[in-house]
Amino acid sequence: MLTAILVMAGIGLVLGAVLGWAAIRFRVQEDPLVDKIDAILPQTQCGQCGYPGCKPYAEAIAKGEADINLCPPGGEDGIKRLAELLGVDPKPLGEGLEPKPRAVAIIDENTCIGCTLCIQACPVDAIVGAAKQMHVIIADQCTGCELCLPPCPVDCIHMDVVKEDLTTWKWRYPVHRIRQIS
Amino acid sequence: MSPLHRPIHRFHGGVHPDDHKAASSGTPIRAMPLLPRYLVPLRQHIGTPARPVVQVGDTVLRGQMIGSAEGYVSTAVHAPTSGRVVAIEPRAVPHPSGLFDMAIVIESDGLDRAVEFQPLDWQNTDPSALRNRIRDLGLAGLGGAVFPSYIKLNPGVARQAPSPIHTLILNGAECEPWITCDDRLMRERARQVMEGARIMARMLGVKSTLIGVEDNKPEAIAALNQARLDSDLEVAGDVEVVAVPTLYPGGGGKQLAYTLTGLEVPAGGLSTDVGIQVFNVGTAYGLRQAVLGGEPLISRIVTVTGHVARPGNFEVRIGTPVSDLLEAAGGRLADACGEIVGGPMMGFDLMDLAAPVTKAVNCIIVKSPTLFPPKPLALPCIRCGACARACPVELQPFEMYWFSRAKDFGKVQGFNLFDCIECGCCSFVCPSHIPLVDYFRFAKSEIWEREREKQASDQARIRHEFKAFRLEREKQEKAEKFAKAAAENKAKTAAAPADKAEDPEAARKKAILDAALARAQKAKEEMAAAGVAPKNTDNLPPRVEREIAEIEARREKTESCQDGVRTGP
Secondary structure (H helix, E strand, O other): OHHHHHHHHHHHHHHHHHHHHHHHHOOOOOOHHHHHHHHHOOOOOOOOOOOOOHHHHHHHHHHOOOOOOOOOOOHHHHHHHHHHHHOOOOOOOOOOOOOOOOEEEEEOOOOOOOOOHHHHHOOOOOEEOOOOOOOEEOOOOOOOOOOOOOOOOOOOEEEEEOOOOOOOOOOOOOOOOEOOOO | OOHHHOOOOOOOOOEOOOOOOHHHHOOOOEEOOOOOEEEEEOOOOOOOOOEEOOOOOOEEOEOOEEEEOOOOOOOOEEOOOOEEEEEEEEEEOOOOOOOEEEEEEEEEOOOOOEOOOOOOOOOOOOHHHHHHHHHHOOOEOOOOOOOEHHHHOOHHHHOOOOOOOOEEEEEEOOOOOOOOHHHHHHHHOHHHHHHHHHHHHHHHOOOEEEEEEEOOOHHHHHHHHHHHHHOOOOOOOEEEEEEEOOOEOOOOHHHHHHHHHOOOOOOOOOHHHHOEEEEEHHHHHHHHHHHHHOOOOOEEEEEEEEOEOOOEEEEEEOOOEHHHHHHHOOOEOOOOOOEEEOOOOOOEEOOOOOOEOOOOOOEEEEOOOOOOOOOOOEOOOOOOOHHHHHOOOOOOHHHHHHHHHOOOHHHHHHOOHHHOOOOOHHHHHOOOOOOHHHHHHHHHHHHHHHHHHHHHHHHHHHHHHHHHHHHHHHHHHHHHHHHHHHHHHHHHHHHHHHHHHHOHHHHHHHHHHHHHHHHHHHHHHHHHHHOOOOOOOOOOOHHHHHHHHHHHHHHHHHHHHHHHHHHOO
8 A cells, every 4th residue: 555655656757857848848939929929910010009019019919818800901801800819709890990001101202301310210111212312212112101201391292002914913702692592 | 555445434413414515416517607707715715815916906817826825824815807806905815704814906908818827846846845736726725724745745844753754645535515616526526636746646646546535425436546547647545435424523624634544643742743735626636736747726616505506516716795796696585594615514793794704714605594593592511411422522521611601711722622623513513502612713813812911012122121121221321431541541551651761752842832822922922011902903904894793793692682582471
C-alpha cells in the first residue's frame, strides 16, 4: 500500500516537474489572440475605431475593452470573422461609423507646397517627397485611411474611389430562380 | 511508335454536345474588306498589358509595333493596317464584365501600307534573341488562354530537370461545339501549321511532336498527313498526326496530353510538369508566319456562326469591331438575341458589339431563341452525382457547389476548386439545370480577391510596423546626438583653459584683445569724466541727415498704421 502511494506520488512529482519546466521553456511571449485579431483587421491604420492603429485596437478587443463592431473598413465581413473567432454574436457596425468604398488618396501636384505634413501623418509611409518638393502618393501602398487629409494646409489631397477594372473584376454571385414546387 | 499502334487514353467523364460544326465548316476561309477603323486593346494576353509606343496623331503602318511588351509575362501589339492613331483611351473589349479597357484606335488611310517584314534566320539565331523577336512580334496562344508564346518556347527551361520537355503537342482537337476555325486552318494551311510545328520542336529540342485532332475532322487529318510528307523543312524528330476520339473537353490542354500520352498532370500543376508542352495549331501557324515571314500577329481565323446569313470562317485583323465582322458574315438574322464569344460551353455573352476581335477571340456565335432556348429554371440539387461522373478532372462539383453557394471558400478549396477547368460539363449534365460553373467562377474570383486583400493588408502591417520602428529609431538617434553634443561641449569648456595656456598663439591674441578692451574702457571713462556722451550722429553730411529724416517719418507712419489696425474693430 505504502509503495503504491509512494510510486504514485513519485510519478506525480516527476510529471509536475516536466510540466513546470515545459511551461517556462515553451512559454508563448505574446498573446496569440491579439495576433489572430490583428490578422482579421484590414490594416488600414485609420484610427476610426478610436485606437491609434489596428494593433492597439486588436489588443483592446483581446482585453475586452473594445467592441468588435468599430472597424468600418473591415465591414460586415470583418465583424463576422471577429465574432466567429471570439465566439460572440455578430452585430451591426457601431453608431456613427459607416463603411466607405475603398479609395486611395491623390495629391494635386499643382497645389502641393511640399510641407511634408502629410508624409508625417501617413501610417504606412506611402507618401514620397521632401521639404519644398512635390509629394506623391504610392497608390499601391495607400490604405485609404484619410489621415493625410486634415494636416494638409492647402487642401490639395482628395480621395479617389478605386474603380473596378478588368484585373479586379469579380464574377457575381449567380442569381437564378429556383422553380417553386407546389 | 507507329501511328497505328499509338494507344489512346480515355480521360474521365466528358460529354457529347451537338457539335453544329457543319454550319460553318463547309466554306473556305474568307478575307475581310479593309475597315475605316480598328480598335487594338493593349491587354490581349495574360499578364501585364502592352505599353503604348505611339501617340495620338502618329501615322502607323501595317505590322508596326504600337504597344511593346511590359515585363516578363507580356507581349507586343501591332497596327492592323496603315493609318493614323486617333485615340488611346478605354474602349469596349470582349470581356464578360462589359468593362472598358485601354485600346489604341487607328483610323485607316485606305492604303494598307506595311512595314518591311524581316524573316528571321531562325536556324542560326541565338535562341534567346529569337525568343525576344517572337515576343516583339506579339505571339500569344490562340487557343483561348493567350499566354505569351515566347515564354513557353524557352529552350533553357525546356531542358531543365526535373521534367525536361520531351513531347510537343499541337492541339487541333477543337472540341467546343460550333467552332471550326482550327479545322479550316488545318485543312487550308496544313503546310504552314506543319512548318510551325517543326520550328517549335526545334526551339524546344523535343524528339516527339504529336498533333491531336478529333476524329470528326477527317479532312484536316488528311491535309496534315499530306503536309507532313510534303514539307521539306528540316525535321527535328518526327511529327505524328493522331486522331483522337470526339469527346468534349478533349481539346483541354491537360485532357489532350493525357489522351495522347497517358501522362496525367498533377493537381495544381502544368503540363510541363510531366514534360509536355502544348500549343494550339493556330499558334503554330502564327509562329511560322512570324519566323519564316517576319510577320507580326495582326490577324487570326475567327468562326462566325449561329443565326447569321452566311456563317463561315474569316481571316480577321486584330482590332476589327465585332459588328463589322457580323456584317461581313451577312449580318444578324431577324430575331437574333445576343452573341457568344467563344463556344457555347465556355464562352461568354458579348456586352457590346463595338468590342473588337482580339487574339483570344476564336468564335462569335449569334444566338436565336431556337438555337439557344432560354435555360429552364433551376431545381434544387438532388445529389445524383451526374456532375461528378461528367467531370474530366474528377472533381466533385456538387460538393463544390454547396460550399460556393454558402460562400464557404475554405471548404471549396478543400475540394480542389482551382483544378476546375470551367469546361461546363457539370452544368451540361445537371438534371436540375444548376449553373454550376457560374458558382465556381464566383468562388474563384472571390478567393483571388481575398488573397489580394490579404497581401495588401500584410504589406500595410509591415509598413506600419516599420514606420513605428523608424520613428522610435529617429527619436533615439536624436537623443544620442544631443547627449553626445552636450558631452562634447562640456569637455571643451573643461579643457579650454588648459588649451589656451598651451597655445602661445591664442595667448597672444587674448593679450591683444584684453589690451583693446582696456583702452576702450579707459576712453569711455575719460569721456564720462569730461561729460561727453558717445554719439555717432554728429557732423553728418546733409544727404545722410535727409535720409534719416525720411526713414523716421516712414517709421512713424507705419507704426501709427499698425496701431490703427490693432485698435481697429
